[in-house]
Amino acid sequence: MSAQLLFAALVAGSLYALVALGLNLVYGTLRLLNIAHGDLVMIGAYVSFWMLSLFGLPPVLSIFVAAALCGGFGWVIYVGMFRKLLATPALAQRLEANSLILFYGVSVILQNCVALAFTSTARGYQYLNEVHKFAGIAASGNRLMLFGVALALCLGMLLFLRFHLFGWSLRAVIERRDAAAVVGVDVDRVQMVTICIGFAIAGVAGVLVSMTEQITPFMGFPFTIAAFVVIVLGGLGNIFAGIVAGFALGFIETFGVALTSATYRSILIYGLFVGVLLLRPQGLFGKAIKIR
Amino acid sequence: MKTLSIDLVAGIVLLAAALVLPLTGMDYLVGIAFNLAMWVALTQSWSILSAMTGYVSLGHVVFCGIGAYMVALTTGSLPLAASLGFAGLAAGVSALVIGLPVLRVRGPYFVILTFGLAELVKNVIVQIETGLGQFSRLIFDAPPLNSLYLVMLGLAVAVTVAAVFVRHSKLGRGLIAIRENEEAAEAIGVPVIRLKLIAFVAAAIIPGIVGGVMLLRTSYFEAAQAFDPVISFSIVTMAIVGGSGSARGPILGAFAFVLLSELLWARFPQLYMIILGILLILFILFVPRGLSGLLDRKEARQ
Numbered sequence: 001m002s003a004q005l006l007f008a009a010l011v012a013g014s015l016y017a018l019v020a021l022g023l024n025l026v027y028g029t030l031r032l033l034n035i036a037h038g039d040l041v042m043i044g045a046y047v048s049f050w051m052l053s054l055f056g057l058p059p060v061l062s063i064f065v066a067a068a069l070c071g072g073f074g075w076v077i078y079v080g081m082f083r084k085l086l087a088t089p090a091l092a093q094r095l096e097a098n099s100l101i102l103f104y105g106v107s108v109i110l111q112n113c114v115a116l117a118f119t120s121t122a123r124g125y126q127y128l129n130e131v132h133k134f135a136g137i138a139a140s141g142n143r144l145m146l147f148g149v150a151l152a153l154c155l156g157m158l159l160f161l162r163f164h165l166f167g168w169s170l171r172a173v174i175e176r177r178d179a180a181a182v183v184g185v186d187v188d189r190v191q192m193v194t195i196c197i198g199f200a201i202a203g204v205a206g207v208l209v210s211m212t213e214q215i216t217p218f219m220g221f222p223f224t225i226a227a228f229v230v231i232v233l234g235g236l237g238n239i240f241a242g243i244v245a246g247f248a249l250g251f252i253e254t255f256g257v258a259l260t261s262a263t264y265r266s267i268l269i270y271g272l273f274v275g276v277l278l279l280r281p282q283g284l285f286g287k288a289i290k291i292r
Numbered sequence: 293m294k295t296l297s298i299d300l301v302a303g304i305v306l307l308a309a310a311l312v313l314p315l316t317g318m319d320y321l322v323g324i325a326f327n328l329a330m331w332v333a334l335t336q337s338w339s340i341l342s343a344m345t346g347y348v349s350l351g352h353v354v355f356c357g358i359g360a361y362m363v364a365l366t367t368g369s370l371p372l373a374a375s376l377g378f379a380g381l382a383a384g385v386s387a388l389v390i391g392l393p394v395l396r397v398r399g400p401y402f403v404i405l406t407f408g409l410a411e412l413v414k415n416v417i418v419q420i421e422t423g424l425g426q427f428s429r430l431i432f433d434a435p436p437l438n439s440l441y442l443v444m445l446g447l448a449v450a451v452t453v454a455a456v457f458v459r460h461s462k463l464g465r466g467l468i469a470i471r472e473n474e475e476a477a478e479a480i481g482v483p484v485i486r487l488k489l490i491a492f493v494a495a496a497i498i499p500g501i502v503g504g505v506m507l508l509r510t511s512y513f514e515a516a517q518a519f520d521p522v523i524s525f526s527i528v529t530m531a532i533v534g535g536s537g538s539a540r541g542p543i544l545g546a547f548a549f550v551l552l553s554e555l556l557w558a559r560f561p562q563l564y565m566i567i568l569g570i571l572l573i574l575f576i577l578f579v580p581r582g583l584s585g586l587l588d589r590k591e592a593r594q
Binding site: 033081085094096097098099100101102104105106107108109111112113115116225228232236263264266267270271273274277278281 | 346348350393394397399400401403404405408409411412415416418419422525528529532562563565566568569570571572573576577580
């Protein structure tokens with residue numbers, strides 16, 4: 001196994017884990033399948049690009065701008081759209097079934113607003129692209145930063161869920177929503193904060209992506225798909241397994257493509273996706289449960 | 293009963309107008325009517341499975357794509373009618389094969405699974421075509437627009453009649469029972485698996501043929517285009533905007549969609565997509581029964 005390939009797999013895996021983490025948090029607590037998640041990654045990427053081009057703000061600081069902007073967007077759509085709907089059980093149930101299509105609408109709006117404002121031209125910038133060599137690996141600075149920030153955020157989130165009181169209530173809402181409300185968890189507040197965190201994480205992932213590759217208004221969809229593959233692998237709403245699955249996908253993709261060819265990438269990803277949904281819909285690590 | 297007869301009269305008037313249209317010789321209008329009939333056929337066939345059972349499919353385009361591919365492969369060596377029949381057959385058989393495992397999966401899992409499956413098939417066919425050294429296939433000697441239009445119109449009418457028939461049949465009641473509560477339906481003896489499979493296959497045959505006719509209209513096959521996921525999303529959007537509680541919903545949805553696209557698509561494509569997204573969100577949140585639900589309410593008040 002080549003060390004260079006291993007590094008590539010780790011970088012890809014950390015990004016997938018981070019993007020999927022946001023999606024999984026939102027699905028777990030609000031039961032909304034956010035197919036616009038990848039478009040938030042795109043928004044984060046554009047924030048980074050414009051902050052650097054207009055104000056010369058280094059992307060590492062844009063992380064905070066993108067997090068605030070995407071988190072704020074989450075707050076706006078939660079307060080404006082979902083709060084009332086989720087409070088009524090009958091409406092909430094209908095919403096879960098339709099959420100994917102609803103977010104498709106959000107996705108289309110985001111993509112086309114950005115395309116309208118900034119055109120569909122691919123954009124990019126150079127940042128930390130000097131190459132470091134150690135232990136037989138050549139790694140550019142931006143990839144190292146991507147890996148470091150993504151890993152830190154994933155671990156930080158896990159620690160937060162494990163040790164912080166709010167993290168406990170978040171987990172309680174994911175696992176037993178009704179029971180959480182009974183023992184005094186403010187479900188509304190947990191949902192609001194979680195959607196902000198989930199969206200903010202997507203924005204941060206976008207900044208990280210824009211450091212390493214070109215960006216377009218339509219770049220988000222592949223990230224949405226990868227994130228869906230990851231959370232399906234880990235089991236919907238299972239945060240820790242989702243992070244593990246993100247790295248697993250990074251490895252499967254990197255080594256799969258290295259062993260065959262880049263043209264098989266899509267078949268590999270969708271094949272994995274369909275295979276897991278058909279054979280183990282509760283996820284690779286999940287207990288056998290009857291899904292609705 | 294009163295609404296049914298009103299619908300019947302409206303349907304006959306609409307059909308008469310649609311049949312007279314080619315005589316005017318205005319190809320532009322016939323082209324629009326062709327698109328309209330195509331979307332009616334696709335959305336109506338989608339509603340037989342997805343609106344009736346609540347198994348929302350986001351991969352309906354896969355059957356169109358399979359149909360188009362079959363026609364692309366067989367045209368020239370088979371008569372066109374046989375080619376189109378083959379397209380419908382291939383779509384139906386694929387539905388039969390994938391139906392059993394896929395229909396076990398429910399709720400949001402079913403939605404993302406159908407989407408993933410359609411993309412998987414698309415990518416496999418793209419690979420096969422690349423492997424064969426075919427990046428696109430041109431279709432020669434496609435029939436003129438007027439005849440294609442009449443075939444598409446026939447498909448739209450056939451699937452609408454079938455949708456009305458299914459809704460009032462024992463099959464339809466069984467499908468609705470599945471939507472409301474699958475366990476309860478199974479417990480009182482509704483053969484849920486068989487009914488779901490029948491609906492899945494029935495809903496697949498028409499888009500197979502539609503895909504074939506679409507191909508003849510564009511006279512150009514490219515896998516990424518024939519299996520474009522935007523088609524699946526458009527179908528769902530039309531069903532939601534039109535309302536899928538009755539057979540007229542998909543017709544209303546297709547009308548709204550085609551009208552909007554004629555007004556905006558060519559000049560302001562991004563604006564068109566943004567308006568589509570806004571409409572989709574507004575209808576899901578505030579008009580869950582769609583345009584046809586609004587009409588029902590108006591009729592009930594009178």
